[in-house]
Amino acid sequence: MTSAVVLISGRGSNLRALVEARTGLEVRAVVSNRPGAEGLEWAEREGFATRVLDHRTFATREAFDAALAAEVESHAPDLVLLAGFMRIFTAAFIQRFPRRILNIHPSLLPSFPGLHTHRRVLEAGVKVHGATVHVVTPALDDGPIVIQGAVPVLQEDTEESLAERVLGVEHRIYPQAVRWFVEGRVDFGAGALVRVRGAGVGTDSMVSPRNPS
Numbered sequence: 001m002t003s004a005v006v007l008i009s010g011r012g013s014n015l016r017a018l019v020e021a022r023t024g025l026e027v028r029a030v031v032s033n034r035p036g037a038e039g040l041e042w043a044e045r046e047g048f049a050t051r052v053l054d055h056r057t058f059a060t061r062e063a064f065d066a067a068l069a070a071e072v073e074s075h076a077p078d079l080v081l082l083a084g085f086m087r088i089f090t091a092a093f094i095q096r097f098p099r100r101i102l103n104i105h106p107s108l109l110p111s112f113p114g115l116h117t118h119r120r121v122l123e124a125g126v127k128v129h130g131a132t133v134h135v136v137t138p139a140l141d142d143g144p145i146v147i148q149g150a151v152p153v154l155q156e157d158t159e160e161s162l163a164e165r166v167l168g169v170e171h172r173i174y175p176q177a178v179r180w181f182v183e184g185r186v187d188f189g190a191g192a193l194v195r196v197r198g199a200g201v202g203t204d205s206m207v208s209p210r211n212p213s
C-alpha cells in the first residue's frame with residue numbers, strides 16, 4: 001500500500017478531499033507548521049496521527065526543515081503531500097525525498113507561481129486559470145507537472161469566486177494524481193516529463209499528462 005505524510009498549514013480542504021476520495025493511499029500522519037490549523041482539528045477527529053511543528057520556534061529555516069524531515073521520515077512514507085503547506089523548503093529537505101514530494105498549486109504553472117494567484121490572474125486579464133499538481137523541486141512552484149485542471153475566468157469574477165472555482169478543481173485533480181501514484185502508473189521521462197501509463201487526456205476539465213501513451 002502506498003503511504004504518505006500530508007503537510008498542511010490551514011483549512012485542510014485538500015487533505016479532506018484526498019482522504020474522502022478513497023484513493024487507496026494510507027495517510028500515516030498529518031503535520032502542520034501552524035498550531036490550531038483547521039485541517040489539523042479535522043484530522044484529529046478522523047483519527048489520524050497529527051503533529052505540530054511550529055516554524056516560529058526554530059532559529060533557522062534549516063533547523064525547522066531538519067526537524068520536519070526527521071518527523072516525516074519517522075513515518076517512513078512513500079510520498080510527502082503538500083496540501084496548502086505555506087512554507088518554502090530548503091534544497092536539503094527536498095533532496096531527502098527525491099521525486100516523492102507532491103504539491104498542489106492554484107494556477108496553471110508555469111504561469112503564476114507564488115502567492116495571490118487569483119488576484120494576479122484577474123489583474124492580468126487572462127481568460128483561463130486552474131490548478132496544478134507537480135513534483136516538488138528546489139525551485140519554487142516548479143518541477144514536473146503530473147496533472148492540471150482548467151477553469152474559465154468569468155468577467156464578473158472576484159478573487160473569492162475564482163478561488164472557489166479553482167478549489168473545486170484542486171479537489172478533483174489532487175486525488176487523481178495520488179491515485180496514479182498508488183496504482184504505480186507514474187513514470188518520469190527526460191527533463192520535466194511525467195508520463196502516466198494508460199491515462200489519456202482526462203475529462204472533467206482535467207488536462208495532462210503530457211504525451212499520454
Ligand code: GRF
Nearest residue numbers: 011012013014084104105106
Ligand atoms: C489551496 O488553494 C492550495 O492550492 C494552496 O493553498 C490552498 C490550501 O487550501 N497552496 P486547503 O488548506 O487545502 O483548504
